[in-house]
Amino acid sequence: MGMVHVHYSLFILILICLFHRGFSVRTKDKIYVNIKGQKACFRRLNATNQIGCSSESKGNIGIVHYVKTSKDQDWILNEGPHPPYIMLIAAEYFNRQNITELIDSKRVNGILVIEANSTAQLPPEGFSSDKSCPNDGYGLYYNDTVYKSCKNVEWNPPGEGQMFVDYSIPIFLLTNSTEVQYIIEKCYKKYNNPDDHLAHQYPLCAAELKDAMNAAKDSITCIRRSSHFTSLSTSMSQYCDPLGDKNVLGFVNPKMKNEVQQKKSVIIAACRMDYMTLFENVNRSANNPVTSIVVLLAAAEAIGKIKNEITDNKTILFTFFQGEAFDYIGSSRMVYDMETGAFLNNEGKYGLHALNLDHLSHFIEVSQLGYQKPNEAKVWLHSDPLSKINISKQIEDLVEQIQRIGQQLNVSIVEPNNSQPLPPSSSQRFLRKTILPTVVFANHEKEFSNIYYNSMFDIGQLIGVFPPSGNDTPITEQAILLTNISTILARTLYELATNKSGSHIHANSTTVSHLLYCYILNSNCPLFHMILDEETSERFQKIPEMNLYVSVKHNIKPLTYITETMLSYFLGDKLENVTKSQCKSKSNGTKKAHWMQGSGKPREGFCLVAATRYSEAVSPAFVIDGYDWLSGEYSTWTESIWLQNAMSVRVFLIPSNKLQAVTLFVGVLLLCLAMGIVYFLNSRAEVVFSAAPVCPAYDG
Numbered sequence: 001m002g003m004v005h006v007h008y009s010l011f012i013l014i015l016i017c018l019f020h021r022g023f024s025v026r027t028k029d030k031i032y033v034n035i036k037g038q039k040a041c042f043r044r045l046n047a048t049n050q051i052g053c054s055s056e057s058k059g060n061i062g063i064v065h066y067v068k069t070s071k072d073q074d075w076i077l078n079e080g081p082h083p084p085y086i087m088l089i090a091a092e093y094f095n096r097q098n099i100t101e102l103i104d105s106k107r108v109n110g111i112l113v114i115e116a117n118s119t120a121q122l123p124p125e126g127f128s129s130d131k132s133c134p135n136d137g138y139g140l141y142y143n144d145t146v147y148k149s150c151k152n153v154e155w156n157p158p159g160e161g162q163m164f165v166d167y168s169i170p171i172f173l174l175t176n177s178t179e180v181q182y183i184i185e186k187c188y189k190k191y192n193n194p195d196d197h198l199a200h201q202y203p204l205c206a207a208e209l210k211d212a213m214n215a216a217k218d219s220i221t222c223i224r225r226s227s228h229f230t231s232l233s234t235s236m237s238q239y240c241d242p243l244g245d246k247n248v249l250g251f252v253n254p255k256m257k258n259e260v261q262q263k264k265s266v267i268i269a270a271c272r273m274d275y276m277t278l279f280e281n282v283n284r285s286a287n288n289p290v291t292s293i294v295v296l297l298a299a300a301e302a303i304g305k306i307k308n309e310i311t312d313n314k315t316i317l318f319t320f321f322q323g324e325a326f327d328y329i330g331s332s333r334m335v336y337d338m339e340t341g342a343f344l345n346n347e348g349k350y351g352l353h354a355l356n357l358d359h360l361s362h363f364i365e366v367s368q369l370g371y372q373k374p375n376e377a378k379v380w381l382h383s384d385p386l387s388k389i390n391i392s393k394q395i396e397d398l399v400e401q402i403q404r405i406g407q408q409l410n411v412s413i414v415e416p417n418n419s420q421p422l423p424p425s426s427s428q429r430f431l432r433k434t435i436l437p438t439v440v441f442a443n444h445e446k447e448f449s450n451i452y453y454n455s456m457f458d459i460g461q462l463i464g465v466f467p468p469s470g471n472d473t474p475i476t477e478q479a480i481l482l483t484n485i486s487t488i489l490a491r492t493l494y495e496l497a498t499n500k501s502g503s504h505i506h507a508n509s510t511t512v513s514h515l516l517y518c519y520i521l522n523s524n525c526p527l528f529h530m531i532l533d534e535e536t537s538e539r540f541q542k543i544p545e546m547n548l549y550v551s552v553k554h555n556i557k558p559l560t561y562i563t564e565t566m567l568s569y570f571l572g573d574k575l576e577n578v579t580k581s582q583c584k585s586k587s588n589g590t591k592k593a594h595w596m597q598g599s600g601k602p603r604e605g606f607c608l609v610a611a612t613r614y615s616e617a618v619s620p621a622f623v624i625d626g627y628d629w630l631s632g633e634y635s636t637w638t639e640s641i642w643l644q645n646a647m648s649v650r651v652f653l654i655p656s657n658k659l660q661a662v663t664l665f666v667g668v669l670l671l672c673l674a675m676g677i678v679y680f681l682n683s684r685a686e687v688v689f690s691a692a693p694v695c696p697a698y699d700g
Contacts, residue, residue: 031652031653032208032650032651032652033182033650033651033652034648034649034650035174035176035179035183035649035650035651036176036179037174037175037176037178037179038112038172038173038174038175038176038647038649039172039173039175039279039280039281039282040053040170040171040172040173040211040279040280040647041053041167041170041171041172041173041211041278041279041280042054042211042213042279042280042639042640042642043213043215043216043639043640044243044637044638044639044640045215045217045218045219045222045240045637045638045639045640046218046219046327046635046636046637046638047218047219047220047629047630047636048218048630049164049166049218050166050215050216050217050218051163051164051165051166052163052166052167052213052278052640053167053169053170053171053211053213054167054168054170054211054212054213054640055110055169055170055209055210055211055212056212057212058210058212059170059208059209059210059212059648060084060086060109060110060169060170060208060209060210061084061086061109061206061207061208061209062083062084062085062086062108062109062110062206062207063080063082063083063084063085063086063192063204063205063206063654064085064086064088064112064183064187064188064192064205064206064207064651065080065085065086065087065088065188065192066088066089066184066188066189066192066193067087067088067089067090067093068090073098073101073102075194075197076102076105076107076108077101077102077105077107079197079199080107080199081199082199082204083107083108084106084107084108084109085107085108085109086108086109086110086111086112086206086207086209087102087108087110087111087112088112088114088183088184088188089111089112089113089114090113090114090116090121091113091114091115091116091121091122091123091173091456091457092116092121092122092123093123094111094113094127095123095127095160095162096160096161096162096165097160099111099162099167099171100165103167103168103169108169109169109209110169110170110171110172110207110209111169111170111171111172112171112172112174112183112207112209112649113171113172113173113174114174114180115173115174115175115456116456116457116459117177117459118459118461119459119461119462122452122457122459122462123457125158125451126157126158126451126452127158127160127451127452127455127457128156128158128159128160128451128452128453128454128455129159129160129161129162129163129276129277129278129454129455129456130156130159130161130163130276130325130453130454130455131156131159131161131164132150132154132155132156132157132158132159132161133149133150133154133155133156133159134155134156134159134325134424134453134454135324135325135327135328135424136148136149136150136424137327137632138327138328138332138429138632138634138635139328139422139424139425139428139429139432140384140386140421140422140428140429140431140432141421141428142632144386147385147421152419152420152421153420153421153423153446153447154447155423155424155446155447155448156447156448156453156454157447157451158451158452158453159453159454162278163276163278163454169209170209170210170211171209171278171279172209172211172279172649173279173282173456174649183207183651186205187205187207187651188205190205191203191204191205191653192204192205202654202655203653203654203655204653204654205651205652205653205654206651206652206653206654207649207650207651207652208648208649208650208651208652209648209649210646210647210648210649211642211646211647212642212643212646213640213641213642213646214238214239214240214640214641214642214643215239215240215638215639215640215641216239216640219240219629219636219637219638220629220636222239222240222638222640223240223622223638225239226238226239226240238641239640239641240638240639240640240641241552241553241554241638241639241641242552242553242618242619242622242637242638243323243326243329243550243551243552243553243618243619243635243637243638243639244322244323244329244550244552244553244616244617244618244619244622245322245323245330245550245551245553245556245557245560245617245618246322246556246560246564246614246615246616246617247319247320247321247322247330247333247334247614247615247616247617248273248319248320248322248560248563248564248567248612248613248614249317249318249319249320249612249613249614249615250300250317250318250319250564250567250568250570250571250610250611250612250613251315251316251317251318251352251571251611251612251613252303252304252307252310252315252316252317252318252497252571252611253307253310253311253312253314253315253316253497254315254352254353254590254611255315255352255353256350256351256352256353256589256590257347257349257350257351257352257353257354257589258350259353260313261315261353261355261359262313262359263358263359264358264359264360264361265313265314265315265359265361266314266315266316266317266355266359266360266361267314267315267316267317267361267362267364267493267496267497268317268319268360268362268363268364268430269296269299269300269316269317269318269319269364269365269366269489269493270296270318270319270320270321270331270363270364270365270366270426270427271289271292271293271295271296271319271320271321271365271366271367271426272289272292272320272321272322272324272325272330272367272426273289273293273320273321273322273324273330273548273550273559273560273563274289274322274323274324274325274326274548274549274550274559275288275289275325275454275458275548275549276325276326276454276549277454277455277456277548277549278456279456280549280647281545281547281549282456282547282549283520283545283546283547283548284452284455284456284457284458284459285458285520285548286370286458286459286460286462286463286465286520287368287369287370287443287450287452287453287458287462287463288367288368288450288453288454288458289324289367289368289548290370290516290519290520290548291368291369291370291463291482291516292366292367292368292369293320293515293519293563294482294486294512294515294516294519295366295369295441295482295485295486295489295512296318296320296366296486296489297511297515297563297566297567297570298482298483298486298490298507298508298511298512298515299318299486299487299489299490299493299507300318300490300567300570300571301507301508301511301570302486302487302490302505302506302507302508303316303490303493303494303505303571304570304571304572305505306494306504306505307571309494309498309500310494310497310498312497312498312499314361314496314497314498315497316493316497317355318567318571319334320563320567321334321426321617322550322560322617323550323617323618323619323635323637324426325454325550326550326635326637327619327634327635327636327637328426328428328429328635329550329617329618329619329635329637330426330617331426331427331428331429331430332429332619332620332634332635333615333616333617333618333619333620334429334615335357335429335430335432335433336620336634337615337616338355338356338357339356339357339433341354341356343355343356343615344613344615347589348589349589350588350589350590351589351590352589352590352611352613357430357433357434358434360430360434360436361436361437361496362398362436362437362438362496363427363430363431363436363437363438363439364438364439364441364489364492364493365425365426365427365438365439365440365441366440366441366485366489367423367425367440367441367442367443368442368443368444368448368449368450368453369441369442369443369482369485370443370450370462370463370478371443371449371463371478371481372449372462372463372464374464374476374477374478374480374481375477377411377412377443377481378412378413378414378443378445379406379411379412379413379414379441379442379443379485379488380413380414380415380416380441380442380443380444380445381399381402381403381413381414381415381439381440381441382415382416382420382422382423382425382439382440382442383395383399383415383422383438383439383440384421384422384427384431384438385418385419385420385421386421386431387431387435387436387437387438388418390435391435391436391437394437395437395438395439397437398437398439399415399439401492401495401496402439402488402492405488405491405492405495405502406488408491408503409484409487409488410484411481411484411485411488413488414445416445416446420446422438422440423440423442423444423448425440427440441485441489460516460520460521463478464476464477464478465478465516465517465520465521466521467517467521467522468517473510473513473514473517474513475509475510475512475513476513478516479509479512479513479516480509482512482516483507483508483509483512484507486507486512487505487506487507490502490505490507491503491505514526514527515527515566518546519546520546522544522545523540523543523544523545523546523558523562524540524541524543524544526599528540528562528566529597530596530597530598530599531562531565531566531568531569531594531596532562532565532596532597533580533594533595533596533597533605534597534605536561537597540558540562543558546558546559546562547559550617551639552639553618556614560614564612564614565594565596567610567612568592568594568608568610568612569594569596569608569610571610571611571612572591572594572608572609572610572611572612573608573609573610574606574607574608575593575606575607575608575609578606578607579607580595580605580607582607583595583607586607586609587609588609590611591609591610591611592609592610592611592612592613593607593608593609594607594608594609594610595607595608596608619634619635619636619637620633620634621633621634621635621636
């Protein structure tokens with residue numbers, strides 16, 4: 001009898017396993033349509049607030065409604081009988097006022113935003129996720145009664161501060177046009193679109209949006225919870241991580257530890273590398289900051305060709321700051337390290353000379369330099385009115401020098417009003433601690449000409465960067481203008497370092513064109529692959545777009561890596577007759593060795609050495625013991641941790657309540673019937689599963 005029960009139980013178990021493995025997954029796939037082309041709005045925190053998006057742990061569900069006009073929005077707010085809704089909206093209507101109104105109604109459970117891919121889809125009045133006065137609390141004028149809070153100039157009028165809002169629902173950006181059309185045609189129009197203001201009856205098409213975040217409240221609470229958790233267990237789980245990465249540094253004529261680094265001997269040429277984005281892995285940063293990255297790299301290439309002419313006591317330091325969009329993370333950290341003696345102080349016995357603020361001679365920064373009408377372009381040279389109280393003559397001389405060089409290239413270089421402050425710029429963090437002749441190259445006199453600053457609308461088409469029609473990247477008017485600005489910058493640096501004319505120095509327009517293409521449109525480009533080794537090149541083939549968000553501190557980002565490698569290529573020296581296996585050993589205290597696979601077929605790799613470095617770009621707030629988080633001295637931004645499967649979008653049909661009730665009733669009925677059958681079979685098992693009679697053994 002016991003064996004019969006075992007056979008029966010095993011039979012039932014096999015049926016259950018087969019049903020689960022063979023049918024449940026297929027049924028799930030038939031019920032849900034997964035949307036793969038999506039990028040989530042996620043949560044970040046600072047010392048006082050949490051911002052961004054988060055869903056319930058199992059996701060937010062609502063009926064899909066496509067908003068094309070104000071009437072569609074009114075339907076969600078007032079008429080629609082089937083709340084909560086998941087709103088599908090074109091990017092041009094995605095603004096703080098609309099979103100706030102919808103969320104406050106408590107009738108919206110999530111938002112799907114259709115990505116804009118052309119200038120025709122952009123809001124004509126402009127849009128910025130940043131504030132109208134970016135980084136104001138952490139810049140030079142944070143406590144100045146005349147200039148703080150953009151009293152003199154409102155730099156970013158379209159800035160709605162959307163990046164600083166705590167949304168209580170999930171928001172996703174949809175990037176696949178085929179999937180968008182599926183949601184509109186096969187989901188919304190087929191099942192949900194009202195007929196003459198009459199709602200469709202069930203079934204209705206719904207969506208589930210999931211992006212549950214672990215961190216909450218603020219960075220102070222988040223860091224404390226993470227520390228408390230990890231100290232009481234062996235788990236490494238955390239609630240959030242500090243934003244940060246690495247700054248990229250490149251030296252021309254650096255001094256070693258055993259040499260003399262004179263005061264006022266280091267000229268910094270700088271730009272920022274990052275921008276602010278609401279959504280994960282969105283590259284919309286053509287004007288800010290890509291144009292400034294390209295100009296600085298092209299100037300470095302021009303200087304690299306004649307670097308052996310710079311032999312005096314002056315050093316040129318090319319610097320690319322990370323995390324600047326989030327209250328000047330990278331520049332704050334460099335200033336802090338220079339103040340505390342930590343900058344370049346871990347180089348070893350034969351390393352580069354440590355630098356402090358007293359070593360700095362000039363600070364030249366390039367900001368937004370993209371132009372929608374290159375033939376009408378001017379370069380505005382901004383300087384600090386507070387510095388002019390002490391060093392007006394030095395600033396005037398620097399401005400006149402740059403203007404003179406601009407005349408050589410027929411580029412109009414103009415100064416704003418003398419009483420106008422610096423725009424948001426990394427140099428402000430240095431000027432908080434030292435007096436330094438400083439200028440900022442920009443494409444605007446007062447408010448930004450880029451009306452899509454720090455937003456998903458800062459696309460390449462706005463400044464004339466398009467995919468090439470053939471194999472060659474065209475040299476556009478934009479590229480020529482940026483090349484001339486790079487030449488002006490390179491000649492200025494050369495003249496400051498040597499006191500000689502730099503008229504023989506020219507930036508390369510082909511390089512500028514390729515850099516614009518690679519950084520804005522396609523990072524899987526020939527120029528990038530040429531300077532990478534074979535293994536890294538393979539990884540870059542999986543990165544079609546360069547992400548310019550600083551992210552968290554754990555790993556060096558592809559943006560940072562490729563920028564440092566490109567800077568090395570422009571400033572470095574090729575070593576002859578050095579194999580790949582030998583290349584790494586060619587690094588020394590001054591220069592770092594890179595193996596680059598080169599171009600052509602087959603590729604002829606080469607070893608290159610250059611005086612380039614990374615430096616920390618994590619806020620001092622996270623390294624200072626007992627730091628006062630509410631002091632406002634340093635950036636306190638963190639990013640929430642989320643689980644690997646935390647982000648998803650899927651659509652499905654929801655039946656009526658009556659049908660759900662009937663389904664439940666039938667299910668319960670079938671369950672009871674099945675239990676009755678099982679009970680009957682179990683009670684009659686010896687009959688139903690009786691063993692076959694055994695034949696007597698033959699003994700004849």
